[in-house]
Amino acid sequence: MRYELYYWPGIQGRGEFIRLALEEAGAEYIDVAHQPEHHGMGMPAMMALLENSDLACPPFAPPFLKAGDQVIGQTANILLFLGSRHGLAPQEEAARLWVHQLQLTIADLVSEVHDTHHPIAASLYYEEQKDEALRRAADFTGMRLPRFLGYFEAVLERNPHGDRWLAGDALTYADLSMFQVIAGLRYAFPRTMKRFTSDYPRLAALHDRVAARKHIKAYLASKRREPFNNDGIFRHYKELDAG
Known part of the structure; x- marks a missing residue:
């Protein structure tokens, strides 16, 4: 198809x-x-x-x-x-729902990333809500982001099949999404993420593991992969990256 x-x-x-x-x-x-x-x-x-x-x-x-x-x-x-x-989720129902649950939690994290630069309204420019964004980003990088990353780091650590993947013994779409989240966070909050490097080694290894996969590596090197920019969800504003 x-x-x-x-x-x-x-x-x-x-x-x-x-x-x-x-x-x-x-x-x-x-x-x-x-x-x-x-x-x-x-x-x-x-x-x-x-x-x-x-x-x-x-x-x-x-x-x-x-x-x-x-x-x-x-x-x-x-x-x-x-x-x-396409073999990106387990066939057994409970395991399949677990992957879906992880994806929904990732969606929550992505929404909070968006709200660091648009905390009041998506219809307003960043410059129209900059003061509120500064407060929201400080709370996100200081409180919310460590909670999310800590949760996913613990999911990897507790996986009974080993800490290579979030769920089970094979890559799922949740792993691909977590790769994208880590890549996006490194673009948006480079100082903060550099400080977190040693705190979440399993997530860092997961990012690198996904990036090295044959099809993903080829995609990342292709023109099909849009570069990060300040029109998307993950935006880099230096003043929001307290580090």
Whole structure:
């Protein structure tokens, strides 16, 4: 099956978690918003599907994935769908739900990262809420981020199959997502993350392990991988990185 991924062009955002899963699986997919409009793709195609009133299960917002006639929204939900179909999640129900739970916790972390630079409203520019962002980022780097990283470090440590992966004895989409989170945090908060390096060695090793995988390594070196920038979720503002 050839998938169609719908997400905003020019940023990694939440769409990147899905791209990583598709790339690791070697799945055939089209990144619709990046394709030429004269081929029926691009932003007009994404908005047309998003605004299609005939869809029985319409997505709220990008990212969403088209698989045949099925349109699936929400990052964690898309990964749940892809995971069981491409060997990126366990087959046993309890283990599959555990991976999904980890992904939902990652989603909570990603939302808190976003709120460090947009704590008041997404419709306002960063400069319009800078004072509030400074307070929010200080709480995030000082209190919330260590709690999240400590939790995932402990998940790795307690895995009865060893500390290579978050769940079980094989890579899952949660590992791919954690790689993206660590990479994004290193971009957004380099001083803070440098200080944390020795505190979370298993997470650092997980990041490197995922980055070295054949398909992921090729993807990271390709033009398909959007660079981090200050339009996405992970943004670097020096004043927010207390270190």
